[in-house]
Amino acid sequence: MTQSSINHVVFDIGRVLLHYDPHIPFSRIIPDEDDRRWFFENVCTHDWNVEQDRGRDWKEAEELLIEVHPDHEENIRAFRGNWHEMVPHAYEDSVVxxxxxxxxxxxxxMLTNFASDTFREAQERFDFLNETRGVTVSGDVGVIKPQREIYDAHVTSFALEPSATLFIDDSPANVEGARAAGWHAVHFIGADKLASDLEKLGVTY
Structure with a gap:
């Protein structure tokens, strides 16, 4: 592949440019490891959280859970209330x-699965999130990776040529989603591998 084959580079954000770990605040909020695991597996689950990435309002999300788990109201509300602790730092080598x-x-x-409000909060904290030509946020457009529609929406918004676009994401499913949309894509596992992948693709910097 020649250098000119890639004209656009698209970054995922969570676990590529920003560290994310909900256990950071909840190790304090629910100190017992077994209780904390149960809470994430049965109350504030991944599937529940991803609906905020799809655009669901946090108030609605909280009320849905509180109706089912009223004894856990305080901890349910603590998820959004302590979200800033879940994103403690950037991956500086990736940002470089x-x-x-x-x-x-x-x-x-950038193309990211992110709730609209928490993404704006992240933008205020991390300047580099304002430095690219733009970003498609799943919470704004109402679809999430790896749905084909979000890749197509990004292409339309930024006038990209899919066959000349490279996507960088930590999720194999999202990488495959990009490839299905006609993009090139690499699986992110660290900045060293990313640098190697870019070199192999002829993307110099």
């Missing part, structure tokens, strides 16, 4: 690569 790509003239955007 992203900024280098921008400086060297590459067209860089």
């Amino acid at each position: 690569i992203m900024r280098a790509l921008i400086r060297s003239g590459h067209d860089v955007t």
Whole structure:
């Protein structure tokens, strides 16, 4: 593949550019490991949380759970209330690569599964989230990766050529979703591998 084969680089955000771990605040809120595991497996589950990424309002999300688990109301509300602790820092080595790509003239955007309000909070805390040409946030458009519609929406919003677009994501399912939409895509497991993948693809910075 030649250098000119990739004209657009699209970054995922969570666990690629930002660290995310809900256990950070909940290790304090629910100190017992077994109780905490039960809570995440049965109350504030991944499937529940991803609906906020799809655009569901946090108030509605909380009330749905509280109706089923009234004894856990305080901890349910603590999920959103302590969200900032779940995102404690950026992956600086990944941010360095992203900024280098921008400086060297590459067209860089972001595509993320993120609730609308928490993404804006993250933008206020982390300047680099404002430095690309733009971002598609799942909570804004009402669809999530790996649904085909979100990749197509990103292409339309930023006038990308799918066959000339490279996507970087930590989720194999999302990587496959991008490939199904006609993009190139690499599975992110760390900045060193990302640098190697970019070199193999002829994307210099």
